[in-house]
Amino acid sequence: MNSNKENSRRQFLRNTALASLSAGFIPVIGSAAAPDNASGGCDPTTLDAYGQGPFYTANAPTLTDNQLALANEPGTRLVISGVVRTLDCSLVIPNTLIDVWHANDAGAYDTVGYNLRGITYSNAQGFYIFETILPGKYLNGASYRPRHIHFRITPPGFPTLITQLYFEGDTDIAGDAAASVTSGTYDATKRIIPLTLNAENKYEGTWDIVVNGSATTALPDLHLDKGMLYQATPNPFSTVVQIHYGIFEPAQVALQIFDIRGALMATLDEQYLTPQKYVAIWHPDRMLPAGVYFIALRINDLQVHYVKTMKI
Numbered sequence: 357m358n359s360n361k362e363n364s365r366r367q368f369l370r371n372t373a374l375a376s377l378s379a380g381f382i383p384v385i386g387s388a389a390a391p392d393n394a395s396g397g398c399d400p401t402t403l404d405a406y407g408q409g410p411f412y413t414a415n416a417p418t419l420t421d422n423q424l425a426l427a428n429e430p431g432t433r434l435v436i437s438g439v440v441r442t443l444d445c446s447l448v449i450p451n452t453l454i455d456v457w458h459a460n461d462a463g464a465y466d467t468v469g470y471n472l473r474g475i476t477y478s479n480a481q482g483f484y485i486f487e488t489i490l491p492g493k494y495l496n497g498a499s500y501r502p503r504h505i506h507f508r509i510t511p512p513g514f515p516t517l518i519t520q521l522y523f524e525g526d527t528d529i530a531g532d533a534a535a536s537v538t539s540g541t542y543d544a545t546k547r548i549i550p551l552t553l554n555a556e557n558k559y560e561g562t563w564d565i566v567v568n569g570s571a572t573t574a575l576p577d578l579h580l581d582k583g584m585l586y587q588a589t590p591n592p593f594s595t596v597v598q599i600h601y602g603i604f605e606p607a608q609v610a611l612q613i614f615d616i617r618g619a620l621m622a623t624l625d626e627q628y629l630t631p632q633k634y635v636a637i638w639h640p641d642r643m644l645p646a647g648v649y650f651i652a653l654r655i656n657d658l659q660v661h662y663v664k665t666m667k668i
């Protein structure tokens with residue numbers, strides 16, 4: 357531990373795109389341990405019992421700046437993001453086509469044009485993100501369908517997965533024939549995600565997609581049994597970020613920071629670390645553009661975990 361404390365006083369940053377980023381590794385009190393479900397907990401994304409529904413329109417446009425809803429679209433802003441993974445969660449899948457559509461704030465679909473319809477792609481690290489508005493509810497027979505977003509997800513060269521995403525706390529989930537399914541092929545439980553309100557008054561949700569596809573990013577297996585990121589704080593940030601993480605076995609460790617396009621913005625230099633909790637301090641350059649960034653934990657050259665953070 358003493359050697360780590362010595363090391364913590366050094367600056368470990370290897371600059372890439374930005375000149376004055378800085379960081380340090382700081383061991384913190386407390387032992388780190390792999391979560392109980394470290395080697396499990398990988399659930400392939402399920403189909404939705406309602407399939408794609410009656411409102412799909414082919415040939416939607418590709419999103420510009422990850423915006424599914426125009427700035428003047430009525431409703432509550434919502435940001436959805438995550439990572440596309442292979443069926444055993446061991447690899448990320450770049451360039452997966454993600455075709456998204458949903459109802460507007462009033463519960464109506466655009467059946468003429470492409471409002472609230474669009475295509476995005478997972479980036480080189482398998483990350484995807486889009487901003488839209490919280491979908492409205494609409495009647496399905498005598499009851500309202502819960503708020504939901506439709507997805508057609510196509511890894512390059514693989515079949516399309518058609519499903520829907522719901523939100524925790526929606527009182528219409530229990531009465532919905534698709535959202536209430538809790539087992540089997542159409543199990544919706546992992547497709548009901550929590551939303552949190554961020555500092556920009558936008559709801560945010562994280563949804564990792566696990567599909568039958570082939571990864572082109574060379575990331576071998578093993579993830580949370582080696583280490584994990586606990587949080588990046590504050591989030592959003594403006595001047596400094598504390599990155600809390602744990603290492604579960606002695607290893608070469610590095611933190612890498614990517615922008616939403618998958619470009620490497622910074623690497624916190626590799627360091628041999630012993631199993632415990634650490635905090636890395638990142639001082640981004642003031643010129644770092646506002647937006648979403650992904651912090652990835654690399655252990656022995658495996659990208660084992662990531663957290664999303666936002667600069668404002």
Ligand SMILES: [Fe+2]
Binds near residue numbers: 409459504
């Ligand atoms: Fe729908």
